[in-house]
Amino acid sequence: MLKNKPNRVPRSERQKAGWQAKKSAMTRQAILDAAIHCIINHGYAQTTTSLIADHAAVSRGAMTHHFPSRSDVLTATIKFLHERRLQEYRALVQEYDINSKLTAREQIETVVQMVWKFVTLSSSTAYQEILMASRTDPELKRALEPLEKEFEEAFLELVKGLFPRWERREEIETAHDVATFLLTGMNLSHMRSRKNLRSKRVLASLADSVESLYRRARRLELQPKA
């Protein structure tokens, strides 16, 4: 939604130099925000150009000025979404403040909670929509692959930072896979009906799995060729 429609901005502001560029950036941003909003609330396929324009309070003509085709809006949107998710991810890492005063088990539990919170953000819902659409849309698929890799890297970096003594890549990868698969699967199911009672038990079980992988890795690292 356009928070500052041009005619709502005071005259003084509007006469400053560089105002036009600023306005342009604003509507561009409003369009991207609206696109994400539509993907979340109407699904990827139903996100039409007019729907986006309506929700951004921008004429469709103005939109084609910034993005000539529908595909242009959407590819710009997924890039923007990707940035936003990376940002939200980093914010969560800070918020949860996973410091080394905690035991390994406590750290693991905190990370699990954090990742769960991340997965249930609305931006992850949007991402799921796009991911699912990409299954039958080669162009989308191509555009998404590098972004997916970047995210996995970010996750592995987090783990490395938190558990400096966890070196065996095999168990780290498995932990990553188990966590993301389980949490996305759960989120997918929960997006449809919330059953918080059961999710707590699942999160505990996930923490168990990760802990067991961690312990195994530690064991094998100490006696590599036993």
Added chain:
Amino acid sequence: MLKNKPNRVPRSERQKAGWQAKKSAMTRQAILDAAIHCIINHGYAQTTTSLIADHAAVSRGAMTHHFPSRSDVLTATIKFLHERRLQEYRALVQEYDINSKLTAREQIETVVQMVWKFVTLSSSTAYQEILMASRTDPELKRALEPLEKEFEEAFLELVKGLFPRWERREEIETAHDVATFLLTGMNLSHMRSRKNLRSKRVLASLADSVESLYRRARRLELQPKA
């Protein structure tokens, strides 16, 4: 695809009584098969009435005779898909022959493999498409809910049959949740790129989780109020 187009069927067959009813059932079936095929290969949103008709080798007019509206085809399709999945599920249970000669661990591993196979069937892909679409389509959502419940019941029945001494519902449910969430999540990711090396480790970890839940349940059952 229509395997037996009416004009390909021998005259003798075509003159038997009840032929018309049989033919009608055949095209109806062909339409439902085609619909599932389209959902798998083009996605739910792209599954248009003409696409289905084309793939079923049936005129669009003939289709509207059996299913007046698009929504009619699709609701019939998801019901049919549901039946098919139940059937495939039962077939897998038989095929894997999980008998009591195996140890608990072996049984668990077999079930995990079986469910994984089930989740990766193309009919599960179709189901995922529908599930995802139902998030933003209230009508679909309403139609899907009872079917979802029926499936969970079927799964719980399987576990009860296999582990008669596993009585605590809490751990059974958690095991169910962990397994389905993890496997759907993994499938969702694999539908896009196959990485079999890593999936084996994930399956092993899942078996660990289930086993640990089983052991805990057994322990708590023996000393209920300790």
Added chain:
DNA sequence: TGAGAAACCAACAGCTCTGTTTTTTTATTT
């Protein structure tokens, strides 16, 4: 075998979405 029903087909109208073009408004620059 002939009347009536069921299955099937083809063409059309209305709607929505996309992309293009034309026109108007709003900034910037000299």
Added chain:
DNA sequence: AAATAAAAAAACAGAGCTGTTGGTTTCTCA
């Protein structure tokens, strides 16, 4: 202040999808 460039709006044409209508073929049963 005028010329030029950028942004926004409006109107239009083409394509695809849905649902409807009227007509044809195929089967059934008396």
